[in-house]
Amino acid sequence: MSTVIESVSAPVSFTEGAVAELNKLIDQQEISPDFGLRVGVEGGGCSGMNYILGFDQKKDGDQEFIINGIKTFMHKAHGLYLAGMQIDFQDGLNARGFTFNNPNAASTCGCGSSFSV
Numbered sequence: 277m278s279t280v281i282e283s284v285s286a287p288v289s290f291t292e293g294a295v296a297e298l299n300k301l302i303d304q305q306e307i308s309p310d311f312g313l314r315v316g317v318e319g320g321g322c323s324g325m326n327y328i329l330g331f332d333q334k335k336d337g338d339q340e341f342i343i344n345g346i347k348t349f350m351h352k353a354h355g356l357y358l359a360g361m362q363i364d365f366q367d368g369l370n371a372r373g374f375t376f377n378n379p380n381a382a383s384t385c386g387c388g389s390s391f392s393v
Contacts, residue, residue: 286341287350287359288315294374295344297365302346307331312340312347315363316354325357327376356380 290298298313316328334340334349341348350358361378 286343286348287355288343288348288361288363290344290346291362291364293365293367294363295346297367297374298346301331305331312349314349315358316351317357329363329374 301307311331311333314328314330314332317325318328320326332349335351337351337353338349339352339355341350357380358378359380361376361380364375364377366372366375
Protein backbone atom coordinates (compact mmCIF):
# COMPACT_ATOMS: atom_id res chain seq x y z
CA MET A 277 0.00 0.00 0.00
CA SER A 278 1.40 3.38 -1.05
CA THR A 279 1.32 6.36 1.26
CA VAL A 280 0.86 9.83 -0.21
CA ILE A 281 1.77 12.73 2.04
CA GLU A 282 -0.03 16.01 1.47
CA SER A 283 1.97 19.15 0.68
CA VAL A 284 1.67 20.63 4.20
CA SER A 285 4.25 18.11 5.40
CA ALA A 286 6.42 18.00 2.26
CA PRO A 287 10.07 18.81 2.97
CA VAL A 288 10.40 20.99 -0.16
CA SER A 289 8.27 23.65 -1.82
CA PHE A 290 7.91 25.05 -5.34
CA THR A 291 7.49 28.67 -6.34
CA GLU A 292 4.75 29.65 -8.81
CA GLY A 293 7.40 29.84 -11.55
CA ALA A 294 8.62 26.32 -10.82
CA VAL A 295 5.07 24.93 -10.79
CA ALA A 296 4.29 26.59 -14.13
CA GLU A 297 7.48 25.23 -15.74
CA LEU A 298 7.00 21.73 -14.30
CA ASN A 299 3.40 21.58 -15.55
CA LYS A 300 4.61 22.78 -18.97
CA LEU A 301 7.23 20.00 -19.05
CA ILE A 302 4.67 17.39 -17.98
CA ASP A 303 2.37 18.45 -20.84
CA GLN A 304 5.10 18.84 -23.49
CA GLN A 305 6.84 15.55 -22.69
CA GLU A 306 3.56 13.71 -22.06
CA ILE A 307 4.82 12.35 -18.73
CA SER A 308 2.95 9.18 -17.73
CA PRO A 309 0.76 9.35 -14.60
CA ASP A 310 2.96 6.51 -13.23
CA PHE A 311 5.87 8.96 -13.07
CA GLY A 312 6.51 11.78 -10.63
CA LEU A 313 9.11 14.44 -10.10
CA ARG A 314 12.14 13.02 -8.28
CA VAL A 315 13.82 15.49 -5.92
CA GLY A 316 16.96 14.34 -4.17
CA VAL A 317 20.70 14.51 -3.73
CA GLU A 318 23.71 12.50 -4.84
CA GLY A 319 27.41 12.67 -4.08
CA GLY A 320 29.52 14.74 -6.47
CA GLY A 321 29.85 18.23 -7.81
CA CYS A 322 32.37 20.85 -6.83
CA SER A 323 30.79 21.34 -3.38
CA GLY A 324 30.24 17.68 -2.45
CA MET A 325 26.57 16.98 -3.25
CA ASN A 326 24.47 17.50 -6.40
CA TYR A 327 20.73 18.07 -6.57
CA ILE A 328 18.58 15.55 -8.44
CA LEU A 329 15.52 16.87 -10.29
CA GLY A 330 13.80 14.82 -12.97
CA PHE A 331 10.83 12.62 -13.77
CA ASP A 332 11.06 9.04 -12.57
CA GLN A 333 9.03 6.11 -11.26
CA LYS A 334 8.62 5.48 -7.54
CA LYS A 335 11.34 3.28 -6.02
CA ASP A 336 11.77 1.38 -2.77
CA GLY A 337 12.48 3.78 0.10
CA ASP A 338 10.68 6.70 -1.58
CA GLN A 339 8.13 8.93 0.03
CA GLU A 340 5.44 10.38 -2.23
CA PHE A 341 4.19 13.94 -1.83
CA ILE A 342 1.65 15.98 -3.74
CA ILE A 343 3.12 19.50 -3.91
CA ASN A 344 1.03 22.11 -5.71
CA GLY A 345 -0.66 19.28 -7.61
CA ILE A 346 2.64 17.74 -8.74
CA LYS A 347 3.38 14.14 -7.74
CA THR A 348 6.84 14.25 -6.14
CA PHE A 349 9.11 11.41 -5.02
CA MET A 350 11.94 11.72 -2.52
CA HIS A 351 14.01 9.00 -0.88
CA LYS A 352 13.44 9.09 2.88
CA ALA A 353 17.14 9.69 3.61
CA HIS A 354 17.28 12.81 1.42
CA GLY A 355 14.82 14.75 3.58
CA LEU A 356 17.62 15.47 6.03
CA TYR A 357 19.51 17.46 3.37
CA LEU A 358 16.51 19.06 1.68
CA ALA A 359 14.08 19.98 4.48
CA GLY A 360 12.84 23.53 3.94
CA MET A 361 14.29 23.84 0.43
CA GLN A 362 12.46 25.95 -2.14
CA ILE A 363 12.75 25.15 -5.85
CA ASP A 364 12.28 28.04 -8.27
CA PHE A 365 12.49 28.49 -12.02
CA GLN A 366 14.37 31.47 -13.46
CA ASP A 367 13.77 32.64 -17.00
CA GLY A 368 15.93 35.73 -17.27
CA LEU A 369 18.77 37.10 -19.35
CA ASN A 370 21.47 36.03 -16.89
CA ALA A 371 20.05 32.66 -15.87
CA ARG A 372 17.53 30.12 -17.10
CA GLY A 373 16.63 26.96 -15.25
CA PHE A 374 15.66 25.57 -11.90
CA THR A 375 17.31 27.03 -8.82
CA PHE A 376 17.52 25.61 -5.30
CA ASN A 377 17.25 27.72 -2.16
CA ASN A 378 18.41 25.26 0.49
CA PRO A 379 18.64 26.51 4.09
CA ASN A 380 20.68 23.38 5.01
CA ALA A 381 23.52 24.18 2.61
CA ALA A 382 26.64 25.44 4.38
CA SER A 383 28.10 26.45 1.00
CA THR A 384 27.16 26.22 -2.67
CA CYS A 385 29.09 26.27 -5.90
CA GLY A 386 28.92 29.19 -8.33
CA CYS A 387 26.36 27.52 -10.58
CA GLY A 388 24.10 26.57 -7.64
CA SER A 389 23.72 22.92 -8.63
CA SER A 390 25.91 21.50 -5.85
CA PHE A 391 26.26 22.17 -2.14
CA SER A 392 27.83 21.01 1.10
CA VAL A 393 26.25 20.61 4.53
